[in-house]
Amino acid sequence: MKVQESENPLVIKFGGTSVGSGAAFSRAAAIAAEAARERPVTVVVSAMSGVTNLLLGHAAGGADPNANGAASQALRETLEERHLQAIREAVVPERRAEVEGRVLGLLDGLVEAVRRPAEGVKARRAGIAVFGERLSAEVLAGALVKAGVWGEVVGADPIATDRRFDEAEVDAQETRKRCFRYIAPLLERGVVAVVPGFVGLGPDGPTTLGRGGSDLSATVIGRALGSSEVWIMSDVNGVLDADPRLVPDATLMPRLSYHEAHTFAGLGAKILHHKTMEPAAGARMTVRVRNTFAPDTPGTRISADFADGNGVRCVALRRKVPMEIPCANGRRSETAMVVCIGSPSEADLKLGLRLLRKAKIRFLHAGFASAGLVFVVNGDQGEDALRLLHGSLVTADTGVEEVA
Ligand code: ASP
Numbered sequence: 001m002k003v004q005e006s007e008n009p010l011v012i013k014f015g016g017t018s019v020g021s022g023a024a025f026s027r028a029a030a031i032a033a034e035a036a037r038e039r040p041v042t043v044v045v046s047a048m049s050g051v052t053n054l055l056l057g058h059a060a061g062g063a064d065p066n067a068n069g070a071a072s073q074a075l076r077e078t079l080e081e082r083h084l085q086a087i088r089e090a091v092v093p094e095r096r097a098e099v100e101g102r103v104l105g106l107l108d109g110l111v112e113a114v115r116r117p118a119e120g121v122k123a124r125r126a127g128i129a130v131f132g133e134r135l136s137a138e139v140l141a142g143a144l145v146k147a148g149v150w151g152e153v154v155g156a157d158p159i160a161t162d163r164r165f166d167e168a169e170v171d172a173q174e175t176r177k178r179c180f181r182y183i184a185p186l187l188e189r190g191v192v193a194v195v196p197g198f199v200g201l202g203p204d205g206p207t208t209l210g211r212g213g214s215d216l217s218a219t220v221i222g223r224a225l226g227s228s229e230v231w232i233m234s235d236v237n238g239v240l241d242a243d244p245r246l247v248p249d250a251t252l253m254p255r256l257s258y259h260e261a262h263t264f265a266g267l268g269a270k271i272l273h274h275k276t277m278e279p280a281a282g283a284r285m286t287v288r289v290r291n292t293f294a295p296d297t298p299g300t301r302i303s304a305d306f307a308d309g310n311g312v313r314c315v316a317l318r319r320k321v322p323m324e325i326p327c328a329n330g331r332r333s334e335t336a337m338v339v340c341i342g343s344p345s346e347a348d349l350k351l352g353l354r355l356l357r358k359a360k361i362r363f364l365h366a367g368f369a370s371a372g373l374v375f376v377v378n379g380d381q382g383e384d385a386l387r388l389l390h391g392s393l394v395t396a397d398t399g400v401e402e403v404a
C-alpha cells in the first residue's frame with residue numbers, strides 16, 4: 001500500500017482528557033482502531049491531563065542536581081504511578097511489559113533532563129515538557145492492540161521547527177520530508193502511527209509548539225501527509241458559540257468557515273490552538289472537532305465547503321484590554337472587550353448598543369475591527385456584556401450557504 005492522497009490518510013488528535021486515564025486511553029484507541037479499518041490513520045496525542053502543568057512546574061526550578069534530587073524523584077513517582085496504572089487498564093497483558101519498559105525508560109530520561117544543568121531556561125522547559133506527550137504516546141500505542149490494530153510510536157519527531165524553544169515555528173518543507181520518512185512507512189505497513197503532539201525538533205534540540213499545540217501538530221502532520229481530514233477529539237461536543245464556563249447556554253456550531261474558526265481560535269477559544277487553522281486552510285483539509293466521550297455526536301465541521309455564515313456566529317471575551325481611561329481616583333480602570341465574530345452588520349451594532357444601555361453596562365467603545373464587531377466595556381462588566389450580546393446577537397446556524 002502506498003500512502004498517497006487518494007488513500008486519504010486520516011489524522012486523529014486526542015486531547016489531555018481524552019487520554020486522562022486508562023479508561024480514556026481505551027476509548028481513544030477504540031475510536032482510532034475503528035477509523036483504521038477504513039483508511040490509514042495517524043494518531044497525535046496530548047499528554048495525560050495535568051501532566052504538562054506538572055512538568056512545567058518542575059522545569060521552573062533551577063538545575064542544581066542536589067536540590068532537584070528529591071523533587072525529580074517525586075515527579076518521577078507521580079508520573080510512573082499514573083502511566084503504569086493506565087497501562088494496566090488499557091494495554092493487553094502480552095504487551096504490558098514492553099510498554100512499561102518504554103515508559104520507565106522515558107522516565108529515566110525525564111529525571112536526567114530535570115537534573116541536567118540547563119543551556120538556557122527555555123531549552124530546559126522544552127526539554128522537560130516534551131516528556132508528557134512522549135509518555136502518553138507509548139500508552140496509546142499499547143492500547144491500540146487491545147482495540148484490534150497494531151500501533152507504533154513514530155521513531156523520530158516528525159515536526160521540524162525553527163530554533164525557538166517555545167511556540168516554535170514549523171518548517172513545513174522539512175516536516176513533509178520527515179513525515180514521509182518516519183510516518184508513511186508505518187502507514188504503508190497498515191500500522192497506526194502514533195505521534196507525540198506539541199513536540200517539535202529544532203536545530204538545537206526539542207522544541208514545543210506552545211501550550212495546546214497538539215492541535216497544531218495534527219493539522220501540520222495532516223498537511224504533510226496530504227490528508228483531507230483531521231479530527232480534533234476533546235471532551236466537549238464541538239466548537240460552541242461562546243465559552244460555556246461564562247455563557248451557560250452556549251450552543252454547538254455544526255459548521256464553521258476557516259476564517260471564522262481561525263478568528264475564534266485567535267481570540268482564545270480554548271478548543272483550538274490559535275494556529276491550528278493555518279495548515280488546514282492552506283491545504284483545504286476538513287477539520288472535525290468531536291467528543292471522545294460521545295463519538296456518535298456529529299461535532300463541528302470546519303471546511304472549505306463553508307463560506308462565512310450570516311450575522312454574528314460566536315462571541316469571545318478579551319479581558320484586560322489596554323485602554324487609557326482616567327478614573328476618579330487617578331488610576332486606570334481595566335477594560336474588557338466582547339468580540340462578535342462572523343458577518344456582523346450595522347444593525348447588530350445598533351442593537352448591541354441599545355441592549356448594553358438598557359442593561360446599564362457602560363461601554364467605552366464600540367465598532368468594527370478586523371476580528372469582528374467589538375464592544376469595549378468596564379472590566380468587571382465583561383462577562384455580563386458577553387452573555388447579553390450572545391443572547392441577542394448570535395444567530396443560530398440554519399444552514400450556511402455552501403461554497404459552490
Ligand atoms: N500538553 C500540552 C499542553 O497542555 C499540549 C497540548 O495538550 O496540546 O499545553
Ligand code: MG
Nearest residue numbers: 015212215271
Ligand atoms: Mg487543546
